Amino acid sequence: MARKPLMAGNWKMNNTYAEAVVLAQTISNNFDKHWTDSVDVLVCPPSIDLKPVNTVFEFDHQPIQIGAQNVYWEPKGAFTGEVSVPMLKDVHCTCSIVGHSERRGYFGETNEDVNRKVRALLDGGLYAVACVGESLSVRDEGGAEEFVCAQVRAAFAGLEPEEAGKCVVAYEPIWAIGTGRTATPEQAQDMCAAIRATLADMFGAETADEMRILYGGSMNVGNVEQLLAQPDIDGGLVGGASLKADQFVQLVKACL
Ligand code: PEP
Numbered sequence: 001m002a003r004k005p006l007m008a009g010n011w012k013m014n015n016t017y018a019e020a021v022v023l024a025q026t027i028s029n030n031f032d033k034h035w036t037d038s039v040d041v042l043v044c045p046p047s048i049d050l051k052p053v054n055t056v057f058e059f060d061h062q063p064i065q066i067g068a069q070n071v072y073w074e075p076k077g078a079f080t081g082e083v084s085v086p087m088l089k090d091v092h093c094t095c096s097i098v099g100h101s102e103r104r105g106y107f108g109e110t111n112e113d114v115n116r117k118v119r120a121l122l123d124g125g126l127y128a129v130a131c132v133g134e135s136l137s138v139r140d141e142g143g144a145e146e147f148v149c150a151q152v153r154a155a156f157a158g159l160e161p162e163e164a165g166k167c168v169v170a171y172e173p174i175w176a177i178g179t180g181r182t183a184t185p186e187q188a189q190d191m192c193a194a195i196r197a198t199l200a201d202m203f204g205a206e207t208a209d210e211m212r213i214l215y216g217g218s219m220n221v222g223n224v225e226q227l228l229a230q231p232d233i234d235g236g237l238v239g240g241a242s243l244k245a246d247q248f249v250q251l252v253k254a255c256l
Contacts, residue, residue, distance in 0.1 A: 003209075003210065003211075003212050003234045004038065004039065004040055004212075004234075005038075005039045005040070005212070005228070005234050005235040005255040006039070006040040006041075006042060006168060006212050006214060006234060006235040007039055007040070007041055007042070007235050007236055007238070007248075007251050007252045007254075007255050008041075008042040008043075008044065008067070008097075008129065008170075008214065008235065008236065008237045008238065008242075009042070009043045009044060009238050009239075009242025009243075009248050010044045010069060010097060010100070010216075010237055010238065010239050010242060011023075011043070011044060011045045011046065011049075011069075011239075011242060011243060012046075012069065012102070012239055013046060014046075014243055015045065015046070015049065015243070017048070017049060017052065020045050020046070020049035020052060020053055021049075021052050021053070021056060023243070023245055024043070024045075024052070024053040024056040024057065025056050026245035026246075027043070027064070027245045027248060027249060028056055028057060028060045028062050028064070030245060030246070030249045031062055031064065031249060031252070033061065033062055033063055035252060035253070035256060036063040036064075038255070038256055039235070039252060039255035039256060040065065040235075041063075041064045041065065041252050042064070042065040042066070042067050042094070042095065042129075043057075043064060043065070043066055043067070043242070044066070044067045044068060044069050044096075044097055045066070045069075046069065047068055047069070047070075047083050050066055050068065050088070050091045050093060051091045053066055054066045054091060054092050054093075058092070065093075065094040065095070066091075066092065066093055066094070067088075067093050067094055067095040067096055067097065067129065068083065068088050068093055068095075068096035068097065069096070069097050069100065070083070070096065070097065070098070070100070070103055070117075071083060071084065071085055071088060071096040071098065071117055071120065071121060072084055072117070072120075073085075073113075073116040073117050073119065073120035074120075075120075075124075084120075085120050085121055085123070085124035085126060086124060088124075088126060089124055089125065089126060093126060094126060094127065095121065095126050095127045095128060095129055095168070096117070096121055096126065096128060096129070097128075097129045097131060097170070097237070098114050098117040098118060098121070098128050098129065098130050098131065098155070099111075099113075099114035099117075099130050099131045099132065099151070099155060100131045100172075101131060101133055101172060101174045101177060102177075105174070111150075111151060111154035111155065112154070114130060114151075114154065114155045115154055115155055115156070115157050115158070118130060118155055118156065118159070118167065119158070119159075122159070122163050122166065122167075127166045127167050127168065128155075128167045128168070129167075129168045129169075129170055129214070129237065130152075130155040130156070130167060130168070130169055130170065131169075131170045131172050131216070131237070132148045132151040132152055132155065132169060132170070132171060132172070132195070133148060133151075133171060133172040133173045133174050133177075133216075133217070134147045134148055134173060134174065135174045135175065136174070136175035139173070139175065144173075144191065145190075145191065145194045148171065148191060148194070148195065149194055149195065149198040152169060152195055152198045152199065152202075153198060153202065155169075156199075156202060156203075159203070161203040161204055161206075161207040162207075164199065164202070164203045164207055164211065165203070165207045165210050165211060167211065168211070168212045168213075168214060169195055169199070169211065169212070169213045169214070170213075170214040170215075170216045170237040171188065171191050171192055171195060171213060171214065171215055171216065172215075172216035172217050172237060173187075173191075173217050175217075176216075176217025176218050177216065177217050177218070177239065178218070178239055178240060179217075179218060180218050181217075181218060182217055182218045182219065182220075182223050182227075183215070183217055185223075185226045185227055185229065185230050185233075188215045188227055188230060188233060189230035189231065189232055189233060192213045192215065192230065192232035192233050193231075193232045195213055195232075196208050196209075196211070196213060196232050199211055212234040212235060213232055213233065213234055214233070214234060214235045214236050214237045215227050215230075215233045215235075215236055215237075216236060216237035216238065216239070218240070219236040219237075219238045219241060219251065220238075220240075220241045220247065220251075221241070221247055221250045221251065221254070224236065224250075224251050224254040225254055228254060228255060235255060236251060238251060
C-alpha cells in the first residue's frame with residue numbers, strides 16, 4: 001500500500017508572535033496548495049502561536065495542518081500550565097506531538113504519560129505523532145531496537161487497530177536531534193522497519209502497512225532525498241530546518 005508522506009515542522013520554543021506569523025506567511029507565500037494532493041504538511045508552533053499561524057494558513061486557503069508540540073490528557077481543570085485536547089481542537093489542530101525526547105528528557109514524560117496523551121487525543125478526534133528514539137549510550141550498548149520498540153508498544157498500548165492506524169510514529173534518535181549528525185539512511189530504515197514489525201505484531205499487518213513512520217534528527221535539504229528513499233520512512237519530523245521557510249518548503253517538495 002502506498003502511504004501518503006507527511007512532512008512536519010517542529011518549531012520547538014522558538015519565535016516571538018510576530019516572527020511566527022512572518023514564518024507562517026512566508027511558508028504560505030511559497031506553498032502550492034496542490035502539493036497536498038501527494039504530501040500532508042504539518043506545522044507545530046508553540047501553543048501560544050497555534051491560533052495566529054492557523055489564521056495565516058486558513059486566510060490563504062492553504063491546506064497546511066497545525067499541531068501542538070505537547071498536550072495534557074485531562075480535558076480541563078486545575079492543571080496549571082497545561083493545554084488540553086479540546087483547546088487544541090478549538091484552534092483547529094489536527095494532532096499533537098507526544099513523547100518528544102526533549103519532553104521525556106527535560107520534563108520527565110514517561111511512557112505511561114505518552115500513552116495517556118495518545119488516548120486523549122484519539123478520544124478527542126485528533127491524532128498523535130508519537131516520538132520514539134534511543135540515546136547514544138543505548139545504541140552503543142546494542143539495545144537500540146529493543147528500547148525503541150518497547151517505547152512503541154507503550155505509546156500505543158490498549159488501542160484498537162483502527163485507532164492506531166490514525167497515528168504517526170516519529171523515529172528520532174536522540175543523538176541526531178539538533179546535533180547536525182544524521183542517522184545513516186540504513187540505520188534509519190532498519191529502525192523504521194523494526195517499528196513497523198512491532199506495529200504489525202500489535203495491530204496486524206494491514207494497519208502497520210497504513211501507518212506513517214517519520215524520521216527525525218537533523219533532516220535537511222542535503223539528506224532528505226536519501227532518507228525518503230527508504231521503504232519504511234514516510235516523511236520527516238524536522239526541527240532546525242523547519243524554522244527557515246525556504247528550507248521547509250524544499251523538504252515538502254522533496255516528498256512530491
Ligand atoms: C526534532 O526536534 O524533532 C528534530 C528532529 O530536530 P532537528 O531537526 O533540529 O534535529
